[in-house]
Amino acid sequence: DIQMTQSPSSLSASVGDRVTISCRASQTISTYLNWYQQKPGKAPSLLIYTASNLQGGAPSRFSGSGSGTDFTLTISSLQPEDSATYFCQQSYSNRVTFGQGTNLEI
């Protein structure tokens, strides 16, 4: 299976900060990389697909970049409601795998 590794595992930031979360795949996955946000006690929700495409309804302060094995999720100006855990997920392989998550505290 393709291993997905996120960094950092957790971070703390302030309202208005610019934040980046990294995700690395164990092999090249082109741009078949999605990002999800999960708030405590809730199901994940799709934020970004194919590395850089914003899902409808997701705030424009979220953006994604990368290809191959290295990817980044950026939040341009943190809002209180962005406090959540963020997961990357590769869809290159039919055997989908997720990163271990990044817990963002505001």
Add this chain to the structure above:
Amino acid sequence: EVQLVQSGTEVKKPGESLRISCKGSGYIFTNFWMAWVRQMPGKGLEWMGIIYPGDSDTRYSPSFEGRVTMSADKSINTAYLQLNSLEASDTALYFCARRSDIDVVVDGSNSHAKTFDMWGQGTMVTVSS
């Protein structure tokens, strides 16, 4: 409104079997793959497998092969997850998630982005003697 509604909390004993349901509404149930993803307490997301309700084609993660069965009843727009021989380590939150394949261009070629664009609310399963 597209919705996935899962069955309620389960408490099981080791060795027992589990069956969780996931009812879809607001879309054509048979046209979308449905995945099952679990999340152990405080941990990440683990893909268990996927079913296409249109023809019940299934693909299972090797981690669960032999212990898991996914099925679907098209007449009531409901997908099911059955997990046998439960262990304490199966204690987790289980989600169903609709897979939506979005047309994209990747490396200059037309392709599909496989995304999980709609999720159930989760079913908490506790396995304890």
